[in-house]
Each structure stands twice: as C-alpha cells, then as structure tokens.
Amino acid sequence: MSRLMIALALSAALLACRPASSDAPAIKSSGVQASAAPAKAAKAGHNCEDLGTPEKDEVATLKDPQTGATVLATGDKLAGAQAVSVAELLANPEAFAGKTVRLEGNVSAMCTHRRAWFSVQSDDRSGGYVRIIAAPKFLVPEGSIGKRARTEGVVEIVEVPKEQAEHYAAEHQLPPQFKAPVLRATGAEFI
Amino acid sequence: MSFRARLFSLHRDLGYFAFGLTVVYAISGLAVNHRHHWNFNQSAQVSQVQVGTPGQLLTSLPEERRRALQADPQLLTRAEEPLLVSALTEALKRPRPPKNAFWRGPDRLSLFFETGDRDTVDYDPAQGTARQLAMTDRPLLRDMNFLHLNERHGNWTWLADGYALVLLFLAFSGIVMTRGRKGLLGRGGVLLGLGLAVPVTAAVVLRYL
Numbered sequence: 001m002s003r004l005m006i007a008l009a010l011s012a013a014l015l016a017c018r019p020a021s022s023d024a025p026a027i028k029s030s031g032v033q034a035s036a037a038p039a040k041a042a043k044a045g046h047n048c049e050d051l052g053t054p055e056k057d058e059v060a061t062l063k064d065p066q067t068g069a070t071v072l073a074t075g076d077k078l079a080g081a082q083a084v085s086v087a088e089l090l091a092n093p094e095a096f097a098g099k100t101v102r103l104e105g106n107v108s109a110m111c112t113h114r115r116a117w118f119s120v121q122s123d124d125r126s127g128g129y130v131r132i133i134a135a136p137k138f139l140v141p142e143g144s145i146g147k148r149a150r151t152e153g154v155v156e157i158v159e160v161p162k163e164q165a166e167h168y169a170a171e172h173q174l175p176p177q178f179k180a181p182v183l184r185a186t187g188a189e190f191i
Numbered sequence: 192m193s194f195r196a197r198l199f200s201l202h203r204d205l206g207y208f209a210f211g212l213t214v215v216y217a218i219s220g221l222a223v224n225h226r227h228h229w230n231f232n233q234s235a236q237v238s239q240v241q242v243g244t245p246g247q248l249l250t251s252l253p254e255e256r257r258r259a260l261q262a263d264p265q266l267l268t269r270a271e272e273p274l275l276v277s278a279l280t281e282a283l284k285r286p287r288p289p290k291n292a293f294w295r296g297p298d299r300l301s302l303f304f305e306t307g308d309r310d311t312v313d314y315d316p317a318q319g320t321a322r323q324l325a326m327t328d329r330p331l332l333r334d335m336n337f338l339h340l341n342e343r344h345g346n347w348t349w350l351a352d353g354y355a356l357v358l359l360f361l362a363f364s365g366i367v368m369t370r371g372r373k374g375l376l377g378r379g380g381v382l383l384g385l386g387l388a389v390p391v392t393a394a395v396v397l398r399y400l
Contacts, residue, residue, distance in 0.1 A: 057344055106293040108301070112233075113226065125265075127296030143307030146291050175296070 051116040052136030059141050064191055075138035075187030078102065081152045086122040086130050089155065093181035096155040103130060103183055104150045107190070109172040115139040118188075119174055120149055127175055131182045144190050153185035195368065202364040205357050212354045219339035222332055232333050236325045240283070244319040245271070248278040264316035265297065276302065279314055283321060 062071040081102040089096055089103065105120035108129055116135035122128035132151050134140050158180065160168075165176040192200075222231040242248065246261030251274065259266055267275065276292045279302060289302040289312075298317055304310040313322045341347055366375055366383055373379055 106291065108293075108295050112230075121293060121295060123293075125294040125297045127294075127299070143309070145308040146301070146303030146306070146311065148291070173295070 051114070051133060054136050054138050057139050062189075067191075069191050072141050072144075072190040073187070074141060074190075075134070075185065076152075078150060078152050078187055078189060086120055086128060087124060087126070089130055089181055090122065090128045093155065093157050096181065097157050098154065100152065100154050101183070102150065102152045103132070105148070107144050107147050107149050109168075109174050110140050110144050111172075112142075115142065118144055118149065119172070120151070129174060131174075131177075131180070132188065133182055133184045134188065137184075137186055138188070140188075141190055148191045149188055150191070151183065151185045151188035153183040153187075155181050156184055158182050195370075198364050199368055202361060202368060205361060209354065209357050209361065213358075215335045216339050216354075219332070219335040222336060223339065231329070232336055233326045233328055236327070237322065239320055239322045241319055242279060242282040242314070242321045245275055245316050247319065248282060249274055250278075267316065272300075275300070275316075279312070279321065283312060283323070 058074065060073045062073050063069070064071045081100045084096060084101040084103060086103060086105050089101070103120050105123060108119050108121040110118035114135065116139070117131050117133050118140045119129045119131050132149075132153070160176075160178055160180065162178070165178055168174040169176050219231075225231070244261060245264050245267050246257045246259075249257060249260065249271065252260070252271070260271075272292075276289065279300075280288050285304060287304070289304050290306065292300065292302045295301050295313070298315050300314040300316065302312040302314065304312070307326075308324070309326050311324050313324070314320070315322075337343070338347065338351075341351060366379065369375075369379060371377065375383065
C-alpha cells in the first residue's frame with residue numbers, strides 16, 4: 001500500500017515537471033507612453049494576455065443626455081478629448097501616436113475571460129478595428145459586444161506577436177493585425 | 192479532552208464545513224485550467240440558414256435596383272441597410288428587431304438580438320447565408336467559475352480568504368493528527384516530503400531551468 005502511494009506521488013512529480021511550451025514574446029509598443037502590459041501571449045483558445053487587474057471594478061449606470069438610453073460608464077469620466085474616427089486613426093496612426101483622443105464606435109469583440117480589452121469597429125464596411133486596452137485601468141463590462149462605445153485614452157502603435165494575432169482571429173474573429181494602433185484607455189461608456 | 196482530540200474534532204468539523212467550497216473550487220479549477228481548450232463559461236450553438244442575397248430580400252426596391260444588387264451586393268447604400276436588417280429579421284422569423292446591427296467586414300453584417308453576443312446572426316450578403324450563434328451559460332459551472340474567479344470582488348474576497356485559511360488549517364492539522372509509524376515520523380513524513388517536492392521541483396524546473 002505504502003509503495004503504491006509513493007509511486008503515485010513520484011508519478012505526479014514527474015508529470016508536473018514536463019517542460020512547458022515557451023510563451024510568446026510581449027507586445028512591443030512604439031507609442032510615447034510605454035506599454036505597461038506584461039502581455040503574456042496566448043497560444044490558442046480563450047487565453048488572452050494578462051494585462052493586470054484594477055483595484056476597483058465599478059460600473060456606473062447613467063442616462064445618455066441625447067438619447068435617454070442607459071449608459072454603463074467605467075474607469076475615469078470622459079474628459080472631452082479630441083474625437084477621432086476609427087477609420088481616421090487606422091489611416092494615419094503615426095499622426096496620433098502618444099496623443100489622447102476619443103473614439104466612438106460599435107464593439108465587435110472583447111476579452112470575455114479577463115475583460116481586459118475590447119475592439120471598436122470602423123463605421124464603414126472595411127472590417128477595420130482598433131483594440132482598446134482597458135486593464136489595468138478598468139474592466140470591460142460583461143456583455144459589451146454589440147453595444148456602442150465611447151472611450152478616451154492614449155494612442156500607441158504596437159507590434160502584435162503572430163501567436164496573439166492568430167488568437168484574436170481564431171477566438172475573436174478579428175482580422176489579424178501585426179502592427180496596429182491601440183488605445184490605452186482611461187475610461188469608457190457603453191450604450 | 193487532550194490537544195490531539197480537540198484538533199481531531201476541529202479538523203473533522205471544518206472538513207465537513209469546507210466540503211461545499213472545496214467541490215466548487217476543485218471543479219471550477221479543472222474547468223479553468225483548460226481554458227485554452229474550451230470556453231469554460233459558455234457553450235455555443237451554431238446553425239446556418241440560406242436567407243437570400245440583398246437583391247432577393249429587398250422586395251420593396253425597384254426591379255432594376257434589385258438586379259444591380261443581385262449582381263454586386265457591395266452596391267448596398269447606407270439608406271438601404273435598415274431595409275436589409277428588417278428583411279433579415281423577417282426572413283429569420285425573429286419577433287423583434289435586433290438591438291444593434293453593423294458591418295464587421297465587407298462580407299459580414301452582424302445583427303445582435305440580445306445583449307452582448309448571446310444571440311447574434313452574421314449575414315454574408317454575397318452568399319445570402321445567415322450564421323446564427325447562440326451562447327448560453329453552462330449550468331452550475333458558470334456559477335462555480337463566478338465564485339472561484341472572484342468576478343465581483345467585494346465581500347466574496349474576504350469569504351474566499353477565510354476558506355483559504357480553513358484549508359491551511361486542515362492541511363497543518365492533518366499532518367499532525369496521526370502518531371506512530373503511519374504519522375509524521377513514518378510513512379506520513381515520506382509522503383509529506385514527496386508532496387512538497389512536487390510544487391518545489393515543478394517551480395524550479397518550469398521557471399528557472
């Protein structure tokens with residue numbers, strides 16, 4: 001009996017020591033504000049990068065003054081930064097790198113497990129999108145896909161590792177972007 | 192009552208008390224540990240139906256316009272998009288219009304019938320197909336994951352901390368409860384050493400070698 005238990009424990013130890021597959025390299029950022037993301041990249045499946053967790057996960061429910069619709073506000077209150085469309089940002093990302101801007105558009109994808117980012121779709125049919133990095137400043141409210149979002153933050157241009165781009169394509173149906181602008185957001189409103 | 196007897200009683204009672212949370216954390220732990228293999232919170236039901244191209248669906252448009260759209264669906268204007276969304280809603284026999292609809296690409300018009308992605312339809316105008324995707328929470332497992340992953344923070348953080356302390360107590364009290372050859376100075380000690388070697392060796396090998 002005791003030999004059997006020792007054999008089981010040894011087997012468990014050996015199994016635990018199998019070499020791990022290497023993690024993908026971190027996202028490289030070329031924006032003015034350095035990337036704070038440890039960005040442990042995903043291999044496949046529902047395994048988005050860990051961007052950290054905010055101290056508070058608070059969502060305020062407001063009324064949109066123009067439409068009367070319910071708005072979920074999270075992070076810092078929007079401060080009225082320069083409004084830029086997704087298409088404008090994608091067309092000339094270098095012009096906005098390091099600047100604080102406001103983006104508005106439809107939410108086409110989000111990190112459902114860590115709630116760390118969401119993507120805002122271009123209003124045309126191009127399929128263009130910008131990823132909005134929410135964590136560690138705030139978490140994206142559950143069920144935000146399909147809503148309209150307003151958000152503000154600093155534009156960064158990032159290089160996305162191949163594995164991570166493949167993850168976004170496979171799990172979030174986002175066309176691969178290997179070098180693209182992202183918005184490191186301070187706050188957002190979901191309508 | 193001796194110290195060892197008191198320890199045994201406390202170990203037994205806390206063991207009963209911790210059973211529920213242990214089951215929750217263990218099952219959710221298994222589910223989340225394989226997050227790269229599956230969606231541990233939701234299951235997806237996918238179906239595809241043929242609903243027709245914009246030229247076939249937009250029956251209210253003049254014949255000439257419908258022929259043009261039949262030849263090239265990309266000619267659809269912004270003014271015609273709401274008509275298409277209404278026609279799709281009807282073709283899909285949905286009782287209510289979508290909460291939102293927008294293009295996720297040139298061949299992908301997404302219609303959202305529920306909050307979030309719980310009930311979405313991706314329409315391909317060139318093929319005239321509609322792919323319906325319904326996401327539903329996995330019964331019980333979604334609730335277990337909610338607790339295990341501490342999704343709401345707040346008071347649950349403290350309760351989970353308390354549970355962790357109970358587990359620590361069970362671990363420490365468990366190793367000193369038995370005396371003799373099967374206790375810490377005998378077989379129990381060997382197994383304790385092996386059990387400690389698993390995380391220590393794994394951490395050294397996986398992180399530093």
